[in-house]
Amino acid sequence: MTDTQFHSAFGQVELYRLPRRPRELLRAWDAADEYLLNTLVDESFSVINPLICNDSFGALSVALHKFRPVNWSDSLLAHKATQENLSINDFKSTDVSYVESTKLPGKTINLVLIKVPKTLALFEFQLMQLKPLLSENSKVLVAGMAKSMPAAVWKILEKIIGPTKTTRAVKKAKVIQVTVNTNLTVPKNPYPVVWKLENTDYTLTNLANVFSRDKLDIGTRFLLQNLPDTEGAGNIIDLGCGNGILGLMAASQNKNATLHFVDESFMAIESARINFQQLPAETVTATFQVSDGLIEFDNESSDLIFCNPPFHQQQAVGDSIAISMFRESARVLKPGGELWVIGNRHLNYHKKLQNCFDTVELIASNKKFVVLKATKS
Numbered sequence: 245m246t247d248t249q250f251h252s253a254f255g256q257v258e259l260y261r262l263p264r265r266p267r268e269l270l271r272a273w274d275a276a277d278e279y280l281l282n283t284l285v286d287e288s289f290s291v292i293n294p295l296i297c298n299d300s301f302g303a304l305s306v307a308l309h310k311f312r313p314v315n316w317s318d319s320l321l322a323h324k325a326t327q328e329n330l331s332i333n334d335f336k337s338t339d340v341s342y343v344e345s346t347k348l349p350g351k352t353i354n355l356v357l358i359k360v361p362k363t364l365a366l367f368e369f370q371l372m373q374l375k376p377l378l379s380e381n382s383k384v385l386v387a388g389m390a391k392s393m394p395a396a397v398w399k400i401l402e403k404i405i406g407p408t409k410t411t412r413a414v415k416k417a418k419v420i421q422v423t424v425n426t427n428l429t430v431p432k433n434p435y436p437v438v439w440k441l442e443n444t445d446y447t448l449t450n451l452a453n454v455f456s457r458d459k460l461d462i463g464t465r466f467l468l469q470n471l472p473d474t475e476g477a478g479n480i481i482d483l484g485c486g487n488g489i490l491g492l493m494a495a496s497q498n499k500n501a502t503l504h505f506v507d508e509s510f511m512a513i514e515s516a517r518i519n520f521q522q523l524p525a526e527t528v529t530a531t532f533q534v535s536d537g538l539i540e541f542d543n544e545s546s547d548l549i550f551c552n553p554p555f556h557q558q559q560a561v562g563d564s565i566a567i568s569m570f571r572e573s574a575r576v577l578k579p580g581g582e583l584w585v586i587g588n589r590h591l592n593y594h595k596k597l598q599n600c601f602d603t604v605e606l607i608a609s610n611k612k613f614v615v616l617k618a619t620k621s
Contacts, residue, residue, distance in 0.1 A: 246268050246269055246270060246271055247271055248260060248271075248272070250271075250272070250273050250277070250278075250303055250307070251278070252277070252278050252281040252282060252307050253281050253282045253284070253285035253286075254281055254284075254285070254307045254308060255307070257303075257306050257307055257329070257333050258329070258332050258333055259271070259272035259273055259301060259302065259303055259306065259329050259332075260272055260301070260325070260328065260329060260332065261301050261325065262301065262321050262324055262325040262328065262536075263321075263536075263537075263564060263565065263568050265564055272300075272301040272302075272303060272325070272329070273300075273301065273303035274389055274417065275389065275414065275415035275416060275417040276359065276387040276388050276389050276417035276418070276419070277303040277304055277307075277359070277387070278415075278417075279387060279411075279414050279415070279417040279418075279419050280304065280357060280359075280385060280387040280419055281304065281307055281308070283385065283411065283419050284357075284385075287421075289355060289383055289385075290354070290355070291308060291311045291355060292311055292312075292354065292355070293311065293312050293313065293314065293354070293355075294308060294311060294313045294314070294354075294355040294356070294357055295313070295314045295316055295349050295350070295353045295355065295356045295357070295374075296308070296313050296314065296315050296316065296357045297316045297317070297356065297357065297358040297359065297370055298316075298317060298318075298322075298358060298359040298360070298361045298366075298370075299315055299317060299322060299326065299359060300319075300322055300325070300359065301322065301325040301326070301329065302315070302322070302325050302326030302327075302328075302329045302330070302340075304357055304359070305326045305330075305340045306326065306329045306330055306333060306335065306340075309330060309335045309336075309339040309340060310339065312339060312340075312341070313339075313340055313341075314340075314341050314342075314343060314349055314350065315340050315341070315342050315343070316343045316345065316349045316370075317342075317343075317344075317345060318344075318345035318361075318366060318453045318509050318510050318511050319508055319509060319510075320508045320509075320510070320534050320535065320536060321508045321536055323342045324536060326340055326342075327340075344510040344534075345366075345370075345453065345509075345510045345511055346451070346510050346511060346514050348373060348377070349373075349374075349377070350377070351377065352377055352378075352379055352382075353374070353377045353378060353382055354379075354381070354382055354383065355382070355383045355384075355385075356374060356378070356382065356383070356384045356385070357385050357387070358370070358384070358385070358386045358387070359386075359387055359388060360386060360387070360388035360392060360393055360397055361453070362392070363452070363453050364394070364396055364397070364400065365435065365452040365453065365457060366452045366453040366511075367397070367400060368400050368404070368434075368435075368452070369433065369435050369451075369452035369453075371400060371401065371404040371405055372404060372430055372431070372433050374405075375404055375405060375428075375430045376430065378405070378424045378426075379424065379426065380424055380425075380426050381424075382424050383421075384405055384421070384422040384424060385419060385420070385421055385422070386401065386419070386420040386422060387417065387418065387419045387420070388417070388418060389416055389417055389418075390413055390416050390417065390418050391416070393418055397420070398410075398420070401420065401422050403428075403431065404428065404430060404431065405422045405423075405424055405425070405428070406422055406423045406424050406425030406428060407422070407423045407425065408420050408421070408422050408423075409421045409422075409423075435451060435452040436449045436450055436451045436452070436457075436515065436518075437449075437450045437457050437458045438450075439458060439459065441460065441489070442460060444493075446492065446519070446522055447522070448487050448489065448515075448519055449487070449515055449518045449519055450487050450515050451511035451512075451514055451515045452511060453509060453511040453512070454486055454487050454509070454511055454512050454515050455486050455487075455512075455554075456486075457487075460489070462612070462613070463552055463586045463587075463588070463612075463613050464486075464489060464490065464552055464586065466586060466608070466610065466613045466615065467490065467550070467552065467584070467586035467615055468489070468490070468493060469608075470607050470608045470615045471490075471493060471494065471497075471550075471584075472548075472582070472584065472617075473497065474494045474497045474498040474501060474548060475497065475498050476498075477494075477498060477501050477547040477548040478501060478502065478547050479501070479502050479504065479545060479546040479547050479548075480494050480495075480498075480501050480502070480503050480504065480546070480547065480548045480549070480550070481503075481504045481506060481538070481541070481546050481548070481549040481550070481573075481576070482494070482503065482504070482505050482506065482516070482550050483506050483537075483538065483549050483550065483551040483553075483569055483573065484506070484507055484508075484551055484552060484553055484554060484569065485505040485506060485507045485512060485513070485516050486507065486509075486512050486515070486516070486552070487512065487515040487516055487519055488505050488512075488515065488516025488517075488519050488520055489519070490550040490552070491503045491504075491505050491516065491520070491530070491550070492516075492519055492520055492522070492523070494548075494550065495520070495523055495528050495530070496523065499523070499524070499527040499528050500527075501528075501529075502529045502530070502531075503520070503528070503529070503530040503531070504530070504531045504533065504541075504546070505517070505520070505530065505531070505532045505533065506533050506535050506537070506538065507534065507535075508534065508535065508536055508537075509534070510534055513532050513533070513534045516532060517532045520532075537568055537569060537572045538569075538572040538573065538575070538576045539572070541572075541576045542576070543575055543576065544575075544576070544577065544578045544579065544581075545576055545578070546576050546577055546578065546581060547577070547578055547581050547582075548581060548582055548584070549573045549576070549577060549581070549582070549583045549584070550584050551569055551573065551583060551584070551585050551586075552585075552586045552587075553565060553566035553569050553570075553585065553587065553593075554566070563591060563596065566587075566591070566593065566596070567596055570583070570585075570593075570596060570597055570599075570600045570601075570618070571600050573600070573618075574600040574601055574618075574620055577620045578620070579620060579621065580619070580620065580621070581619070581620050582617055582618065582619050582620075583597070583601070583617070583618040583619075583620075584607075584615065584616070584617055585597065585615070585616045585617075585618065586613055586614075586615055586616075587613065587614060587616070588612060588613060589609070589611075589612060589613065589614055593614070593616055594606065594614070594616055597616060597618045600618070601618035601619060601620055602619060602620060602621040603618070603619040603621065604616060604617070604618045604619075605617045605618075605619070
């Protein structure tokens with residue numbers, strides 16, 4: 245069983261990942277979390293109302309709870325994990341406040357703690373948003389595992405915030421101290437990215453943290469080539485919707501359906517909302533839900549679900565999120581309802597779907613991807 249006791253200069257706390265798994269193999273923190281917290285003590289930083297960015301499961305927020313941190317993230321799951329871990333340790337839920345990635349975290353900020361996200365576009369966007377809120381006395385610390393910190397991290401920091409100083413690596417983790425240069429002009433923000441969807445009249449708007457933000461990814465393209473006729477389907481869910489392209493195309497085929505766009509990313513849902521506005525409002529009904537999977541949907545309430553599940557969570561590769569999506573889809577679909585999935589061949593989604601559905605069919609395949617249809621009898 246994996247370790248759940250997180251030790252740092254601020255004491256010991258108990259931490260769990262989300263979604264919870266009976267035989268979890270991964271910890272809810274990494275060495276960079278520990279190194280960052282220890283640096284605060286070693287360097288005698290004043291820790292009052294710190295802004296914490298990209299805190300995956302709340303390791304930093306929970307450890308610093310008594311300093312009333314602000315948790316700024318694009319992940320609803322990260323916010324929920326922080327809340328659950330506060331509760332597990334009998335800390336007050338009000339010790340930490342939460343800000344969505346699509347909103348600004350507040351006024352002048354004295355201390356910023358940033359975990360380098362998987363997507364450097366999100367990192368760049370966050371720094372551009374933060375720069376006007378920093379003074380020359382503000383302290384900025386950036387941490388991550390060395391393998392996940394390309395040279396671009398330093399270039400982006402020095403272009404937007406100011407000079408950097410990197411501490412020696414500890415347990416393969418690095419901490420960067422950044423001096424705020426208030427004379428630096430913030431570059432023009434390149435986000436969101438807007439591009440034309442091939443072979444259609446639609447343009448797609450993608451915020452910084454949306455998967456495949458500047459072009460159609462090859463997996464989604466393959467599923468679109470094999471998209472079923474949605475005529476007659478009443479409730480259609482685009483699960484893990486990203487920019488909402490699957491739901492958008494399904495709605496363009498069947499303007500009488502009700503579309504539901506679901507993702508745990510605030511930026512994904514905002515992108516899907518913008519893109520869906522291209523359809524005639526009087527003929528299309530849609531909901532947009534930042535949600536932990538299908539938790540808010542009733543049993544047997546939907547007719548059709550499309551899903552291009554992620555096979556990583558932050559830097560860790562795994563299928564736990566995909567399996568959770570499959571199980572929830574089986575619960576939410578009506579008898580006869582269908583789940584359409586696109587996935588890499590090596591992920592063996594066919595076997596995992598058979599554990600949840602009565603019938604699983606291979607609809608199409610190529611050298612890299614398979615399109616599967618799972619039906620609930």
